[in-house]
Amino acid sequence: MNFYLSVGPLVSLIAGILILVMPRLLNFIVALYLIIIGLLGLFGGKA
Numbered sequence: 001m002n003f004y005l006s007v008g009p010l011v012s013l014i015a016g017i018l019i020l021v022m023p024r025l026l027n028f029i030v031a032l033y034l035i036i037i038g039l040l041g042l043f044g045g046k047a
Helices: 007-021 023-043
Strands: none
Touching: 007 023
């Protein structure tokens, strides 16, 4: 059984859970998410 997990949905899931637990982290989490997605877009997230 092959299990493929992409980075984008995993990061957004973790970010959503952290926002629910600690709402004050919203700005930091959104900024970090955008930086990660931007870097993946620039350097190619797929090998």
